[in-house]
Amino acid sequence: MRQPELLKTLRNRITGGEFPPGSALPLRHVLLAEYGLSVATFQKSINRLIEEGFLESRGIKGTVVSEYPPHLCHYALVFPENPKQIGAVDTFFAALRSVGEELSARTPGMRLLHYFVDNTNSGLHQELARLIEDAGNHLLAGIIFVNFVPSPEIQTALIPCPCVVISRRSSDSYHEYPSLEFDSESLLARCLEYFHQRGRHRAAALILQNTSSERIIRMQKQLDPAHPEWVLGLDHIHARPQLNKNLLKLLFSLPEKRRPDALAVLNENFMPLVVEALLELGQEPGRDVLLAAHCNYPSNAQRYPNTEYFTFPAEDVLQKAISLLKHPDGVMVSLIEPKPLSQLLKQKNSRKES
Numbered sequence: 001m002r003q004p005e006l007l008k009t010l011r012n013r014i015t016g017g018e019f020p021p022g023s024a025l026p027l028r029h030v031l032l033a034e035y036g037l038s039v040a041t042f043q044k045s046i047n048r049l050i051e052e053g054f055l056e057s058r059g060i061k062g063t064v065v066s067e068y069p070p071h072l073c074h075y076a077l078v079f080p081e082n083p084k085q086i087g088a089v090d091t092f093f094a095a096l097r098s099v100g101e102e103l104s105a106r107t108p109g110m111r112l113l114h115y116f117v118d119n120t121n122s123g124l125h126q127e128l129a130r131l132i133e134d135a136g137n138h139l140l141a142g143i144i145f146v147n148f149v150p151s152p153e154i155q156t157a158l159i160p161c162p163c164v165v166i167s168r169r170s171s172d173s174y175h176e177y178p179s180l181e182f183d184s185e186s187l188l189a190r191c192l193e194y195f196h197q198r199g200r201h202r203a204a205a206l207i208l209q210n211t212s213s214e215r216i217i218r219m220q221k222q223l224d225p226a227h228p229e230w231v232l233g234l235d236h237i238h239a240r241p242q243l244n245k246n247l248l249k250l251l252f253s254l255p256e257k258r259r260p261d262a263l264a265v266l267n268e269n270f271m272p273l274v275v276e277a278l279l280e281l282g283q284e285p286g287r288d289v290l291l292a293a294h295c296n297y298p299s300n301a302q303r304y305p306n307t308e309y310f311t312f313p314a315e316d317v318l319q320k321a322i323s324l325l326k327h328p329d330g331v332m333v334s335l336i337e338p339k340p341l342s343q344l345l346k347q348k349n350s351r352k353e354s
Helices: 003-015 028-035 039-052 091-106 123-136 152-158 184-197 213-222 241-252 268-280 314-326 341-353
Strands: 055-057 063-065 074-079 111-116 142-146 163-166 179-182 203-208 231-234 262-265 290-295 307-311 333-336
Touching: 003 039, 028 039, 039 055, 074 091, 074 123, 091 111, 091 142, 091 314, 111 123, 123 152, 142 314, 163 314, 179 314, 184 203, 184 213, 184 262, 184 290, 184 307, 203 213, 213 231, 231 241, 241 268, 262 268, 268 290, 307 341, 314 333
Parallel strands: 074 111, 074 142, 142 163, 163 179, 179 333, 203 231, 203 262, 262 290, 290 307
Antiparallel strands: 055 063
16 A cells, blocks of 8 residues: 555544544554555654644654544635735735634634635636645535635535535525625614614615625615615726726715715725715715725724724634534525624723723
């Protein structure tokens, strides 16, 4: 038996439960006789499994299976980002990585591994090949695709590794994975409630351009029925900022009584554009046009004054994704509810004081 075959066999025996976490491997001479290997080949294989996290060497006590082997404790976070431009696409990605580091630090054995598969980068195929290889070698307990879904061919290659998708339900994309979805309709309702409490009833909404038609119709019904066109879709990743700004200016350059007096911004990546457009029109953001916006948490993105913020906490998203990978409940779409940012900041300050 050659080294690759031995590695596969031992991984299968560990992941199949024959050698459970904490158990000792059979003595070296037993395995050497069983597989007919040289000592050198056997030791290279053991060293490789130690590097991968399956085994631990206890010196004269022998070799044992790790208490936290990768097939139970390591998760892949797969981002549609160019690895040379990390952080330039979406602040949510950075928030997810940040809470992932904190979660790993306080959870024994847990590791969150990052894969970057931007469609415009030649490294795409290398990263996906690495992901497929790691899944095939049982190095992952599950895969979390963030805001995108791989091709059907890639999905087939990843079987049987469990997968979850964030923000791409199967009705919008071709997959059969459980998905986590941000409840943007509840987010809009929260924003509208904030506006109504302050006497603003002519609200517009700024949403992602790839929002499903069914959801757009439902959102239009949440707004003033006289102005369904006040639901605007932008693309902050592929569209030119100037064209997005022109769209906002067309709406807010209308006469005062005919334009919105409030704007719900359902993606924080739009906020710089919104503020620039209003200022260029001579309108004060947060006063002339009342603002309520989504924000990622945690995030280092600028927070604008006179703006009410709501968030889908990245830790809630990540915890739910890992829970679905560990314990599939048969529900294909799970909603993440928005929370007021002020509430989370208050809780954070209370923990620090205590």
